[in-house]
Amino acid sequence: MTLAAATEQDNGLALTINHVSHQFWLENESLPVLQQVSLEVKPGEFVALLGPSGCGKSTLLRLVAGLDLPTEGEIFEDNIPLTAPDPSRVVVFQDPTLYPWRTVRDNVALGLQAQGKRDASASQRIDSVLERVGLTQFANAWPRQLSGGMAQRAALARALVNKPRLLILDEPLGKLDSLTRIRMQRELVSLWQEQRFTTLMxxxxxxxxxxxxxxxxxxSARPAKILEIIHVDVPFPRRRNDPQLIALRTRALAQLGAELNEEPGL
Structure with missing residues (x-):
């Protein structure tokens, strides 16, 4: 499914990042982390952010989530200034942050319960998303009984069950083993195609x-500025050995390698 073909179904919000800069203060000295970042994200679009570790990508996600305000510039959702967190924007961080006193199922149900949704429909949604992330058999387990990868899958389920308009993903699959990571990549794409939420990862x-x-x-390296935006005009489902993807991978690695003054060696 192409982006153009899906626009009529899109449930996602439009995101505008307008000349955003951000800095932190450490021991009375400023630490710039973002530099004049501007980006338009269409409703229902899936945008991935790449860059050197520590360059400011996660900081940008926090700004988009409304958890912090930019030092300079503005962020808009559906042409409305974004100034605070909102249930329509759901974040999955690198660490799962599950509540240890709630079972996996109760952790996943948290957002629905906060919205007063406790009916059979909500229960079916929970069952469905647990199945998609492979945790049906662990629905009544406690977080301490889960591996790191399983806990992260539970955190993903907790986000997806709420049918967000903007799904914000901060390295969500990094702790999964290779096979589970491949499966979750496919499941996330499938859910995105079905629900058409906007995704920033x-x-x-x-x-x-x-x-x-x-x-x-x-x-780029910190302070992060946009070096290039690569359009991936390859239909789904995509294959790792697709010549177009291989060419784009080489292009992205060359850009990153040049930024780090290294020759890409993978």
Missing amino acids: VTHDVEEALLMANRVVVF
Whole structure:
């Protein structure tokens, strides 16, 4: 399914990042982390962010989530200034942050319960998303009984069950083993195609970005600025050995390697 073909079904919000800069203060000295970042994300689009570790990608996600305000510039959702968190924007961080006193099922149900949704329909949604992330048999387990990868899958289920308009993913699959990661890449793409939420994902895996996203935004080292936006005009389902993806992977790695003054060796 192409992005153009799906626009009539899109449930996602439009995101505008307008000349955003951000800095932190450490011991009375400023630490710039973002530099004049501007980006338009269409409703229902899947955008991946690539860049050197620590360049500011996760900071940008926090700004988009409304958890922090930019030092300079503005962020808009559906042409409305974004100034605070909202239930329509759901974040999955690198660490799963499950509540230890709630079972897996109760952790997944948290958002629905907060909205007063406790009926049979809500229960079916929980069952469905647990099945998709492979945790049906662990629905009544406690977080302490889960592996790191299973806990991250539970965190993904907790986000997806709420049918977000903007799904914000901060390296969500990094702790999964290779086979589970491949499966979850496919499931996330499938859910995105079905529900048409807008997705903004940070990943350090170039191949993952190209397999999942409509566009890949390549950032410089800190303070992050956009070096290139790669359009991935390859239909789904995508294959790792697709010549177009291989060419785009080489292009992205060359950009990142040049930024780090290294020759790409993978």
